[in-house]
Amino acid sequence: NAGVTQTPKFQVLKTGQSMTLQCAQDMNHEYMSWYRQDPGMGLRLIHYSVGAGITDQGEVPNGYNVSRSTTEDFPLRLLSAAPSQTSVYFCASKIAGELFFGEGSRLTVL
């Protein structure tokens, strides 16, 4: 059972470039979410989805887009990367109150 899988694990971008962080889960969870983790700031919610076709904004949604076309996948898109988006990104799915996290994607924007 793979759980929550994130790709890539590491990525370096130049300012203005675009990219997509992939997230897939094989537990048939309806709820999925994206967080970013920065030193001293804990985890901050970017976007979340309560099911296929439904997405909503979290605490820090600016600069990020998401879509949920299937239950399994919840990609996070950066349309024009900025240095402020340098962070570690975590995808998570949830059932019965328990969040299951991926291993994280470390993104550096130069």
Add this chain to the structure above:
Amino acid sequence: SQELEQSPQSLIVQEGKNLTINCTSSKTLYGLYWYKQKYGEGLIFLMMLQKGGEEKSHEKITAKLDEKKQQSSLHITASQPSHAGIYLCGADPVEGAQKLVFGQGTRLTINP
């Protein structure tokens, strides 16, 4: 917006000692979650508390939620090197809101 304050931000204890990490909110917590993160890895679910006065234990870790549901504590008894990591509390800001927010984390170091 819901803000969760964790204290202390970092903690260094000698192996075998007990320790407590606190998580405080200015608003009622509708679900309080504790997670542990090993350095450079994802988060592992520890416990969930929902009712005022609730207490749960797993191995040497005990978590409590106060009666007002505004403060939670995580207590580790007889700490071991395997307890080292970052502990984060998370909570639902509004009942059923599905927007789990987190505190800034407490970095725990266990010295032999």
